Amino acid sequence: MAWRARLLVEYDGTDYAGWQRQPNLATVQGDIEAALAVVFKRAVRVVGAGRTDAGVHALGQVAHADLPASAADYPALCDSLNALTPAAIAIRGVTSVPPGFDARRSARRRIYRYRLTPRRIACERQYVWQVKWPVSLAKLRRCARALPGDRFFTSFCVAKSAAKGTRCCVHRARWLSVEGEYRFEVEADRFVHGMVRSLVGTMVEVAAGKMPMTEFEQLLVTQRRQAAGPTAPAHGLCLLRVDYADS
Amino acid sequence: MAWRARLLVEYDGTDYAGWQRQPNLATVQGDIEAALAVVFKRAVRVVGAGRTDAGVHALGQVAHADLPASAADYPALCDSLNALTPAAIAIRGVTSVPPGFDARRSARRRIYRYRLTPRRIACERQYVWQVKWPVSLAKLRRCARALPGDRFFTSFCVAKSAAKGTRCCVHRARWLSVEGEYRFEVEADRFVHGMVRSLVGTMVEVAAGKMPMTEFEQLLVTQRRQAAGPTAPAHGLCLLRVDYADS
Numbered sequence: 001m002a003w004r005a006r007l008l009v010e011y012d013g014t015d016y017a018g019w020q021r022q023p024n025l026a027t028v029q030g031d032i033e034a035a036l037a038v039v040f041k042r043a044v045r046v047v048g049a050g051r052t053d054a055g056v057h058a059l060g061q062v063a064h065a066d067l068p069a070s071a072a073d074y075p076a077l078c079d080s081l082n083a084l085t086p087a088a089i090a091i092r093g094v095t096s097v098p099p100g101f102d103a104r105r106s107a108r109r110r111i112y113r114y115r116l117t118p119r120r121i122a123c124e125r126q127y128v129w130q131v132k133w134p135v136s137l138a139k140l141r142r143c144a145r146a147l148p149g150d151r152f153f154t155s156f157c158v159a160k161s162a163a164k165g166t167r168c169c170v171h172r173a174r175w176l177s178v179e180g181e182y183r184f185e186v187e188a189d190r191f192v193h194g195m196v197r198s199l200v201g202t203m204v205e206v207a208a209g210k211m212p213m214t215e216f217e218q219l220l221v222t223q224r225r226q227a228a229g230p231t232a233p234a235h236g237l238c239l240l241r242v243d244y245a246d247s
Numbered sequence: 248m249a250w251r252a253r254l255l256v257e258y259d260g261t262d263y264a265g266w267q268r269q270p271n272l273a274t275v276q277g278d279i280e281a282a283l284a285v286v287f288k289r290a291v292r293v294v295g296a297g298r299t300d301a302g303v304h305a306l307g308q309v310a311h312a313d314l315p316a317s318a319a320d321y322p323a324l325c326d327s328l329n330a331l332t333p334a335a336i337a338i339r340g341v342t343s344v345p346p347g348f349d350a351r352r353s354a355r356r357r358i359y360r361y362r363l364t365p366r367r368i369a370c371e372r373q374y375v376w377q378v379k380w381p382v383s384l385a386k387l388r389r390c391a392r393a394l395p396g397d398r399f400f401t402s403f404c405v406a407k408s409a410a411k412g413t414r415c416c417v418h419r420a421r422w423l424s425v426e427g428e429y430r431f432e433v434e435a436d437r438f439v440h441g442m443v444r445s446l447v448g449t450m451v452e453v454a455a456g457k458m459p460m461t462e463f464e465q466l467l468v469t470q471r472r473q474a475a476g477p478t479a480p481a482h483g484l485c486l487l488r489v490d491y492a493d494s
Binding site for chain 2: 010011012057059082087088089090091092119120121122123124125126127238
């Protein structure tokens with residue numbers, strides 16, 4: 001007998017080759033599955049809501065797994081998983097869900113955050129992109145205001161993944177200013193591969209005066225991947241939260 | 248000719264054996280002096296306001312140095328030092344000060360912060376002590392309220408350093424609750440060696456129900472080092488700021 005469980009997972013992506021299991025590489029999915037295999041003495045597969053890239057962090061990744069354990073065992077299971085996974089992974093909770101719950105397919109919204117700073121920093125530099133030239137917060141905000149809506153993000157998509165469709169509905173996009181740091185928060189029903197980092201890289205081009213605002217607006221319409229700016233580094237990105245119909 | 252300059256320094260203490268230069272060990276003072284030696288092609292000594300221990304971080308350490316460069320050169324010097332020091336050090340500014348300014352002796356107040364969390368975390372764990380048992384924020388706050396005043400902190404001092412005097416005037420001490428994390432901020436004219444970590448370790452004993460509040464209050468009066476609780480780990484501590492008469 002197996003019950004479907006939902007895992008809320010935080011991780012520091014610095015030393016990981018991403019979420020998704022890959023042979024001979026350290027991955028978050030791989031480490032969680034290895035811990036579950038120790039607990040249950042059999043192979044257990046976990047499915048995550050978002051397959052974050054190498055170096056990307058998560059404060060609120062969600063995954064599901066079918067486990068030979070019921071809700072009463074979850075608090076102890078959570079402790080065991082935290083004892084068995086490396087320090088870069090924190091299982092923040094294990095909860096009971098109906099068998100039809102699918103961490104990826106049932107997700108209604110995903111919220112990502114990107115942190116950058118225009119100044120030199122030392123602490124928390126594993127989580128913040130240090131941009132080496134001045135950027136205008138006002139221009140970053142003008143770019144963000146152009147994002148919400150249902151549109152094709154082909155221009156901001158890694159080429160090979162465009163086949164799966166590039167249409168996304170962005171519900172909210174904003175830049176916050178927090179203690180000298182700029183934080184981009186974006187909420188959408190789905191994201192195409194590389195989208196947040198490509199958007200951030202391109203917005204920074206605009207904010208640094210290297211690309212006119214009108215060109216950024218054109219990219220949102222013309223769907224030409226090559227025209228977008230460079231991709232922002234992975235370590236500034238974090239999967240903040242995944243929302244479901246019941247949450 | 249040499250002019251006295253003031254350096255504002257941020258560092259991630261994780262991989263450092265502390266601020267103070269030591270033979271064959273990576274230290275912040277050592278790395279900054281090495282960078283200055285490259286720039287000026289001669290040995291330059293820097294004096295820091297606080298000699299932070301191994302593993303302790305700083306967002307606002309202050310140091311002085313006598314440099315063969317005047318104020319007009321400081322912006323370029325700051326860039327050079329940032330290029331020459333490791334990523335764990337950020338020189339946030341170089342400013343001109345009178346020859347009598349002494350980073351240590353002229354300091355009027357030092358502000359430290361200690362971060363701890365009662366839950367398992369993955370991101371930013373290099374900067375936060377993960378306490379493995381429940382702690383009461385209300386009790387932490389009761390302890391903090393007992394601290395301000397001019398008193399002897401002998402009970403919270405590393406034994407060998409007590410000879411230099413243990414009297415400190417604590418101007419403010421408080422615990423903040425920030426996104427599931429508890430942050431202790433304490434401001435005093437001076438700190439005895441190991442004082443903040445010993446205070447935090449002991450307050451956590453009280454907040455975990457392992458030591459009665461009355462015993463904590465006694466420690467502030469009786470001056471017996473052995474009676475205090477364990478020392479909290481270095482990585483939760485950060486030198487936030489140093490204040491001078493002119494700032």
